[in-house]
Amino acid sequence: MVKEEALMLGPHRSLVGIYTAAASSSSSRGADVVVVLLNAGLIHHVGPHRLHVRLSRALAARGISALRVDLSGIGDSSVRPDGLPAQELAVREPREIMDELTRRGHQNFVLFGICSGARQALKAAVGDPRVKGLVLVNPAVLVDAPELTSQAATQYYLRRSLWSPRAWVNLFTGRVNYQGLFRSLAGMIRRLGRGGNHAHDKPALIDMIRRELEPLVAQGTRLLIVLSDRDAQFIKLLDGGVRALQNDGQPQIQLYPKADHLFTSLKEKAELVEQVCRWIESLQCASSETDARMPRRVLPAD
Amino acid sequence: MTAGSVPREDWREEFVPYFFGEGPRRLYACHHLPAVVAAPAKAILICNATGHEYERTHRTLRQLALQLARSGHHVLRFDYRGTGDSAGKYAHSGPAEWRQDVTTAIEECERISGHRQICVIGLRLGATLAAQVAAVRQDVESLVLYAPVADGKSLLGEWEHAQAEYEHKHGRTTRHGMSDEVLGFALSDTFRAELTALALPEPNPALRRVLILAEQAAEKGARQMAQALASRGASVSIEPVDAPAIWRREPFEAIVPFKLLRRIVAWMKEG
Numbered sequence: 001m002v003k004e005e006a007l008m009l010g011p012h013r014s015l016v017g018i019y020t021a022a023a024s025s026s027s028s029r030g031a032d033v034v035v036v037l038l039n040a041g042l043i044h045h046v047g048p049h050r051l052h053v054r055l056s057r058a059l060a061a062r063g064i065s066a067l068r069v070d071l072s073g074i075g076d077s078s079v080r081p082d083g084l085p086a087q088e089l090a091v092r093e094p095r096e097i098m099d100e101l102t103r104r105g106h107q108n109f110v111l112f113g114i115c116s117g118a119r120q121a122l123k124a125a126v127g128d129p130r131v132k133g134l135v136l137v138n139p140a141v142l143v144d145a146p147e148l149t150s151q152a153a154t155q156y157y158l159r160r161s162l163w164s165p166r167a168w169v170n171l172f173t174g175r176v177n178y179q180g181l182f183r184s185l186a187g188m189i190r191r192l193g194r195g196g197n198h199a200h201d202k203p204a205l206i207d208m209i210r211r212e213l214e215p216l217v218a219q220g221t222r223l224l225i226v227l228s229d230r231d232a233q234f235i236k237l238l239d240g241g242v243r244a245l246q247n248d249g250q251p252q253i254q255l256y257p258k259a260d261h262l263f264t265s266l267k268e269k270a271e272l273v274e275q276v277c278r279w280i281e282s283l284q285c286a287s288s289e290t291d292a293r294m295p296r297r298v299l300p301a302d
Numbered sequence: 303m304t305a306g307s308v309p310r311e312d313w314r315e316e317f318v319p320y321f322f323g324e325g326p327r328r329l330y331a332c333h334h335l336p337a338v339v340a341a342p343a344k345a346i347l348i349c350n351a352t353g354h355e356y357e358r359t360h361r362t363l364r365q366l367a368l369q370l371a372r373s374g375h376h377v378l379r380f381d382y383r384g385t386g387d388s389a390g391k392y393a394h395s396g397p398a399e400w401r402q403d404v405t406t407a408i409e410e411c412e413r414i415s416g417h418r419q420i421c422v423i424g425l426r427l428g429a430t431l432a433a434q435v436a437a438v439r440q441d442v443e444s445l446v447l448y449a450p451v452a453d454g455k456s457l458l459g460e461w462e463h464a465q466a467e468y469e470h471k472h473g474r475t476t477r478h479g480m481s482d483e484v485l486g487f488a489l490s491d492t493f494r495a496e497l498t499a500l501a502l503p504e505p506n507p508a509l510r511r512v513l514i515l516a517e518q519a520a521e522k523g524a525r526q527m528a529q530a531l532a533s534r535g536a537s538v539s540i541e542p543v544d545a546p547a548i549w550r551r552e553p554f555e556a557i558v559p560f561k562l563l564r565r566i567v568a569w570m571k572e573g
Binding site for chain 1: 317332354385468483486487488
């Protein structure tokens with residue numbers, strides 16, 4: 001039976017988190033990690049379609065503890081009394097949560113986030129060596145290129161609609177946004193006229209993403225980036241695709257082109273949970289091997 | 303907590319998230335403590351919507367709990383088994399188990415508040431479950447049924463339609479009504495059968511007051527429900543839901559129907 005505990009966290013005791021304890025002690029492996037699951041946008045800590053609950057319990061069954069948490073003003077958590085701006089809180093609150101878990105004896109963390117949660121996880125991890133791993137599901141960082149994003153969206157929708165009889169029926173019965181459709185097609189024709197791609201955009205974009213991820217790689221944080229839906233389509237448009245962003249296999253990038261943005265379908269949700277569990281298990285094994293070779297670093301008490 | 307009927311300007315909400323019950327019936331709850339000592343304070347239990355409607359309405363029900371606590375009531379929100387943070391899998395639970403959970407939560411609400419009579423507020427299927435449980439107890443004095451589901455078949459139809467729309471949008475081709483999930487939540491044959499057989503609540507003389515906030519499209523069902531509840535003397539009023547149907551809107555829209563929440567808070571004061 002899974003053991004779960006409701007916690008009030010943060011300096012104002014205003015953040016609600018549910019701690020799922022590892023089903024069995026894995027201390028013999030040395031470097032136990034705790035997975036902190038951040039909010040997917042405004043969806044509370046249960047996660048989209050209960051994904052965070054499912055993932056926390058699957059991790060616990062494999063000997064890995066997890067904390068799913070609501071940041072200020074989201075889900076069960078109160079608004080902070082200190083009125084700090086949201087941008088600052090995005091970095092500060094995940095770290096405050098890790099501070100609290102550090103006081104409870106945990107030293108190594110994996111941050112997990114979907115969409116804006118992934119963005120927050122990424123920002124909070126930079127400069128914090130306690131973060132051994134990051135799982136970023138459809139992080140907004142990879143789609144901060146409007147023209148390429150629009151190109152990805154057009155290709156995505158056209159490819160899907162082309163083979164859908166209902167889409168054709170909709171086209172001829174007026175149930176489509178003609179203005180939007182013509183705008184997309186015009187954009188596509190313009191791009192074809194210019195040679196079909198944005199060679200000048202892509203290297204800059206790849207460079208931008210690499211620069212974003214570089215400090216994390218440098219501090220030894222392992223990354224799993226999961227992309228689905230339009231985000232998966234987007235990455236395929238980069239010259240070299242996934243490989244364009246990798247260096248020595250890092251970050252690991254997993255594509256789920258058929259899954260939607262929040263992994264709604266039960267089958268795809270189960271696949272994501274399995275993938276993330278396996279990746280964190282392997283990260284934990286790798287960390288404990290490193291720990292066995294290196295003297296244990298003691299973090300200053302908060 | 304302060305004495306008087308109005309909380310201090312610098313009042314900050316106080317609530318306790320916790321689990322109660324054991325094993326497969328261990329349920330997650332939030333107890334919102336009253337901001338003021340004001341008579342007549344009530345103990346209020348909130349019953350969630352279910353499935354995908356749960357996450358879409360969570361924000362609103364939390365806000366409702368906050369507003370009620372602010373006006374001096376004890377409020378308990380909880381998750382049925384297989385939903386939210388409570389134990390179990392959604393696929394293994396359904397209306398029969400959730401009615402048991404409402405019963406357990408009513409007792410928990412009495413325990414934490416020290417009250418012997420409580421009010422129950424339910425949303426969508428949660429409203430129907432609340433009314434069904436209230437019908438067989440002596441300790442529920444009032445009910446607020448927010449967009450209650452009087453006809454399980456229509457709810458099932460609505461959910462299947464939503465799933466079909468989703469599948470179409472994402473280029474999938476399951477036949478209408480044949481999917482075994484609805485927007486990320488399992489839909490078993492047992493669950494379908496239980497929804498289809500969903501019965502109207504029985505009348506109960508212990509129930510004094512009922513407020514039904516009815517969707518226009520479901521007004522007929524709401525009237526049937528009102529008739530069933532009023533036949534043993536409860537004072538039942540039906541008012542229209544003058545707000546967006548939040549259970550059909552995505553959580554990122556963050557719509558909270560504050561006007562409607564204020565109406566519920568005011569209604570609590572009236573009785």
